[in-house]
Amino acid sequence: MAVSQSVFGERHSLSLSRRIMTGLKLDAPLLAGLVMICGFGLVVLWSASGQDSGLLMRQLVRLGLAFAVMVALAQVPPKVLRLWSPWLFTAGLALLVVVMFVGDFGKGAQRWLDLGIVRFQPSEIMKLAVPMMAAWYLHDRPLPPRFLELLVLLSLVALPAFLIVQQPDLGTALLVASAGLLVVLLGGLRLRLIVLLGAVGASLAPVLWHFMHDYQRLRVLTFFNPESDPLGAGYHIIQSKIAIGSGGLFGKGWGNGSQAQLEFLPERSTDFIFAVLGEEFGLIGLALLMGSYLFLIGRGLYIALQAQDTYTRLLAGSISLTFFVYVFVNTGMVTGLLPVVGVPLPLISYGGTSMVTLMAGFGILMAINGHRNLLAR
């Protein structure tokens, strides 16, 4: 009797939690991966911030907010998202123009908009609005897109990216552009055109160079030869390589990374937190994190594959792949594979707006997954 009751109770609670999950359109594998990465992130941040409890609290509040945004977005049917897409894109574009004129200057770059209560970066909206817009544009057109449609798509991506580069925020512009371009690629861009675009892109590099700010050029130059400026711009890369390398296989232990704790490593709680992780938790810690990331991405791609219309398919694919771009640009930068562009390590770096945008992206993925059955019926 007692046994059967306990079995019954267990079964009941299991089905209850499952009912909550499906009722809230939450995807258990994605949620598990996110909780694991964010939890690990808080552990690392505690050490990277020099045991700053105030900073940790602020990050917790942000995480809470970001999860709330994710849950809220998961309730929105993808059809509604699709209808919103052009409006969200237009609004984001307008805000980008506004920020050019009245934006606040933070750290020398004009990218913040002060709304009195909160300050936020309109460029963050574009990380989602651009792929949404591109997917909306393609959703009722036969794929692969024709050449003229392609030109429209490219300008839809290039315009916001150009505005964001002006702020100047090369890192965000890169992510916005790749989110949009990934939609185009998934939309069936022909191989010939990919090669052609690659060639055009490469030939545009000198033009881009011309428009870059001095500090951005310096970063590219020091990327190719970090030792040329050991106390200036190359310092970041040198110190972060030392941090990761000296971590070895098992790391120096939590809170024991001399590179991070003695502050040889710059931006240790923000852009370079991956190096702190590598120093204190070693290759094992990094592999665990990379595995978790790949798990999230794999789940996202699976959701994209299961999606039932063009819009959700393209959007889910782009969000998942952009997340990888995010991870790779940051880890590539910290390990010295890529130049230093200001891109935080997703879900782990200290900082506000990008966390909310990322979680919003996962909320959309969950919405696409969770509303699928309803649509099928």
Place this chain on the structure above:
Amino acid sequence: MSMTQLKDHWQEQRMFLGRLLAAAVIIILLAGLLVYRLVDLQVVHFEHFSRLSQGNRVRLEPVPPVRGLLFDRNGQMLADNLPVYQLELVPEQVKDIEGTLAELVALGLVQTDDLPRIRAQIRSQRRFEPTVLRHRLGHEEAARFAVHRPRFPGIDIQARLARQYPLGGSASHVIGYVGAVSEGDLQRLDVANYAGTAQTGRIGAERAWEHLLHGSTGHRQVLVNAQGRKLQELDRHDAVPGRNVYLTIDLALQAAAEEALQGRRGSVVALDPRNGHVLALVSMPGYDPNLFSRGISTAQYRALQNDIDQPLFNRALRGQYPPGSTIKPILALAGLHYGVVHGADTIFCRGWFSLPNHSHRYRDWKKTGHGTVNLKESVAQSCDVYYYRLAVSLGIERMQHFLGLFGLGHPTGIDIPGEQPGLVPSREWKRGAFRQPQDQAWFPGETVITGIGQGYMLATPLQLAQAAAILGNRGQGFRPTLLAGLENPTTGEREDFVPEPLPPLNLSPRHVEEAVDSMVAVMHGPRGTARASARGSQWTIAGKTGTAQVIGIAQGEEYDEDKVDERHRPHALFISFAPAENPRIAVGVLVENGASGSGVAAPIARIVMDHWLSRGTD
């Protein structure tokens, strides 16, 4: 339609699957590349990076340079460096920072007012870097701390050099002061070179020659343990001390001028007309620059700022006053230069002047008039009517140009910062200065009153002295300078600053002598307005008095000194140079609300000139 769409849909899904697979392959390749890189860093080159990370126990620390000293022209000390005790807190060594601060406040070693600044600094600095709690501890306070030291781990007393101004309030507006390096300063200063510097020049000579006084920062390598504590000094590159700066000021002359002006608000500027050296530059009241170098409290600063006498205001450079009659000799010279008048021409002064077809009477300061006056007497007696007429004949544009030749209406270019340009009005200026079209027109009456240095016209005491110097040196001016020379404190090598001549004015020497003679008549003539101030002088003095109204007096109203509030009395002005034939000093004096140029300002100039000339040729 539905048939083709269905077909498209199916094809599309297949293509999408292909693309996703391609993306997955790329992701795996890139992730593999990253893992390869990590293995390379963390396994293959682990030894190498581990060694480098050990090497990072060596930290580079800045060694601040010793700030250069300030001297007057004779080597008298104006600014010195004094060892002081500084109370510091190292955040990582203090368990309970708030509690410790509260205890220090209770002991009277830290001021409650400073707590917000200290907290902000602790937050913004690295945890092993010391935060300054107090810049200067008195001996008694240092002793009090020493008694309680065991209770305060992580709090320490550090000796350092602080700026000290041995003169106190004397010459404060010349010397200026240093203050704590702020965020704003780091925008304009070389951050690396100021890494260890606590104070930087804020104003006056300290600011003007900051780049010479500061020197360059050295650095030392120290071994730190894993907690960041210093264990051992490994290498040291000494700082290069700043240069000693010699000013052109003569401290004794400066003190004499300050004493002569004591108890009044005003300014005295003495220049050497032969090279532009500023011999004395007084602005009264002054302030004690030590307040600033010690770290002035908000209350003290507010008290200085709200003082009705404005001790922080450098009147010599920044005070702009109507020059009044002091510009008459220059306008007389303008009349001669442009051929508008001749020295012997006379006019009859009946005590007022009217423009043709106008009823408005421009009154002479002497109600009964000066009678028949020529150019020399017009200056000696300061006849206003003569200059009303002269102004009309010259016209405002020529007046503006000519006064500009004597340094009026534009900065003199003195080498300490903050100078105001003064103002010499013109038609063009008025068009730009007013918004309403009816205010933009230039009226003939405005030309008339510019003739006696009233109306819109403004000049600084420095400009008055400069005008006297240029005239005294017969048209050859120099850019006023306070920099006499520099000295390398290590080698003792001295380098003198070469004065910068202004372009010479091509004036007829005969005209210039006539103008100088008219100024001599002010001092030594039988009816000269300042003859009382020249009595018994060993030297021929050339001078000109001025009295500038602060408030307008209505038509027909009498000016009664007793009735007027002290702050509404006219300013007293005086310009002079001596010896008149070959001047070695030119002086400009302004006494705010001094009421009388001849009675108040001229005697001050006499004291200053006597003090300087009685020392013989230098």
